[in-house]
Amino acid sequence: MTEIAPPSASSGGRLFDWLDERLGLRKIWTTVFARTVPKTNWFYTLGSASTVLAMLQGVTGMLLTIYYVPTPDHAYDSIQYIMNDVTFGWLIRGVHHWGATLMVIVVFLHMLRTYLVGAYKYPREVTWLTGGILLLVVLVLGFSGYLLPWNQKAYWASAVGTSVFGAIPLVGPLLLRILRGGQEIGAVTLARFYGLHIWWMPLILLGVLGFHLYLVIKIGITAPPERHE
Ligand code: HEM
Numbered sequence: 001m002t003e004i005a006p007p008s009a010s011s012g013g014r015l016f017d018w019l020d021e022r023l024g025l026r027k028i029w030t031t032v033f034a035r036t037v038p039k040t041n042w043f044y045t046l047g048s049a050s051t052v053l054a055m056l057q058g059v060t061g062m063l064l065t066i067y068y069v070p071t072p073d074h075a076y077d078s079i080q081y082i083m084n085d086v087t088f089g090w091l092i093r094g095v096h097h098w099g100a101t102l103m104v105i106v107v108f109l110h111m112l113r114t115y116l117v118g119a120y121k122y123p124r125e126v127t128w129l130t131g132g133i134l135l136l137v138v139l140v141l142g143f144s145g146y147l148l149p150w151n152q153k154a155y156w157a158s159a160v161g162t163s164v165f166g167a168i169p170l171v172g173p174l175l176l177r178i179l180r181g182g183q184e185i186g187a188v189t190l191a192r193f194y195g196l197h198i199w200w201m202p203l204i205l206l207g208v209l210g211f212h213l214y215l216v217i218k219i220g221i222t223a224p225p226e227r228h229e
Pocket of ligand 1 (some may be wrong): 011043044045047048050051052054057107110111114119120124128130131132134135138209212213214220221222223
């Protein structure tokens, strides 16, 4: 009788096997995607939904930078150009715009789920803390992105939004100047918000999310609480 080798030992071809022997690809796949998880429900998919939304925002955001110009002279017009002239520009911008709103909602619901099942308790305190940083980063991404279209709504919303920081006792005025890059909202504010939006926040998100997911895999997720009579 001919013996059939288990799929994991021979599937994927010689190149894959060669790489697997050196990089441990099968082990990585099993650890990340084929790990055992408790029987859960739909609320446990909100973290993965947040991850997918973060990736979608990353891809559509990168596409938008091809035509978006972050200067007061050109920002508004470049958005009009994306919406009216670039092929599928309206779709890419629409997905990025609504994706941002959806992401805030989904991340918040994910936090609510982890809170309600007590997933912040030992040994997941650090997972919770990194999650808190992620929530802040997502909010700063939304706030900094709001100014970029450089229309009336964006300008005045950012004027009000930044003035809230200015009202903080003692450090307020300094914080306001740092945020706006001067007394008023202008070219420097736009450059600063753009920098925050496409460099600082995405990089922090990438690093902290990597750590968050490492902890999720290392510790494993909670099982939904059960009623004990
Ligand atoms: C960009 C935002 C975030 C992403 C992409 C993300 C992603 C994930 C993923 C994929 C999981 C595993 C699946 C799941 O439990 O749903 C998870 C688990 C977890 N997350 Fe997040 N998360 C984010 C924000 C947050 C926030 C704001 C908090 C709380 C402050 C948080 C706290 C937790 C905790 C405590 C767990 C473990 C859950 C358990 O063991 O049941 N996360 N996260």
